[in-house]
Amino acid sequence: MEERRSPSRFRARLHEIIFEADTSAGKLFDVLLILSIAVSVVVVMLDSVGSIRRSYGNLLIIGEWFFTILFTFEYGLRLYSVGRPAAYATSFFGIVDLLAILPTYLSFLFPGTQYFLVIRILRVLRIFRVLKLVKYLGEARQLSRALRASRRKITVFLFSVLTLVVIFGSLMYIIEDQTNGFTSIPRSIYWTIVTLTTVGYGDISPQTGIGQAIAAVIMIIGYGIIAVPTGIVTAELAQVYKKKVSTQACPECSAEGHDDDAIYCKYCGSRI
Numbered sequence: 001m002e003e004r005r006s007p008s009r010f011r012a013r014l015h016e017i018i019f020e021a022d023t024s025a026g027k028l029f030d031v032l033l034i035l036s037i038a039v040s041v042v043v044v045m046l047d048s049v050g051s052i053r054r055s056y057g058n059l060l061i062i063g064e065w066f067f068t069i070l071f072t073f074e075y076g077l078r079l080y081s082v083g084r085p086a087a088y089a090t091s092f093f094g095i096v097d098l099l100a101i102l103p104t105y106l107s108f109l110f111p112g113t114q115y116f117l118v119i120r121i122l123r124v125l126r127i128f129r130v131l132k133l134v135k136y137l138g139e140a141r142q143l144s145r146a147l148r149a150s151r152r153k154i155t156v157f158l159f160s161v162l163t164l165v166v167i168f169g170s171l172m173y174i175i176e177d178q179t180n181g182f183t184s185i186p187r188s189i190y191w192t193i194v195t196l197t198t199v200g201y202g203d204i205s206p207q208t209g210i211g212q213a214i215a216a217v218i219m220i221i222g223y224g225i226i227a228v229p230t231g232i233v234t235a236e237l238a239q240v241y242k243k244k245v246s247t248q249a250c251p252e253c254s255a256e257g258h259d260d261d262a263i264y265c266k267y268c269g270s271r272i
Contacts (some may be wrong), residue, residue: 012251015081018074019249033074037100040067067103075101080253085255087268094254150232155226161196168192168218172211180207196222 011084020026043063046052053060075097079085088094128244169189178184181204182191195218249255252270265272 011081014077015249015251018078019080019251019254036070038068040064040071043067064104069174069213072096072103082254083252083270084268087255095228102146117210146233150235154229157232159168161225164221165189165192165196168214170195171214172206176206177215180211181205183208195219198226200223209269 016051017025017029040063043060046056047060047064078088078094078097082088090097137213165191169192170185172191173182173185176188178207183233188203194201194204195215198219206215248266250268250270252272253265255265255267262272264270
């Protein structure tokens with residue numbers, strides 16, 4: 001009977017080390033993982049520098065494969081330690097973990113894809129859990145709620161901006177001569193977007209008096225438009241109910257972001 005229980009105990013212990021930061025072993029694992037991620041990203045970036053690659057190419061290749069094999073093993077342990085591997089594999093961090101190792105293997109078929117390994121830096125987001133920054137996790141959760149709640153308002157706002165861009169772009173195409181750079185409506189719309197967002201590349205500029213007057217109006221509108229999405233999200237943030245967030249990860253689906261007093265996972269219903 002004891003032999004039958006040992007695998008589940010081992011899996012629970014493995015899950016505690018890999019996914020939790022409440023224990024010294026779990027915190028040490030995540031700190032070492034983050035250091036490995038940082039070093040592996042540096043290796044990939046150095047490999048993209050021609051002079052360094054010519055001098056230390058073989059060493060960089062060895063380092064790249066070392067970290068790829070290391071993260072492959074770690075990814076396998078993560079899948080093994082959760083009760084529902086598919087749930088973790090399709091989660092945000094599960095996909096990022098897979099993308100962190102896939103480019104090196106794909107480089108056999110498609111040379112150059114190994115440089116996409118810089119996506120490993122996304123895994124450093126785990127530092128929020130390692131350092132127990134619960135307040136930051138709570139703020140991230142509130143921001144996520146506010147963005148979801150304001151998505152319809154922002155969609156309407158973006159549609160309104162798109163309408164203005166098309167109108168002003170078409171108007172500038174009619175007013176300005178093609179020799180001034182407004183050779184088509186799409187190019188005029190491009191100029192309108194650049195002007196409305198106050199970027200102002202300067203590669204195209206109106207030369208006529210009417211065109212310059214319209215450009216001034218677009219610039220003024222641009223300053224007002226920039227503040228609108230901020231106001232929408234801020235208003236939604238004020239409506240979000242603040243709750244304490246736990247760093248506990250579900251042993252079944254590996255989901256995080258549960259309430260501090262949660263007993264069951266809000267995503268899969270398993271006991272946490």
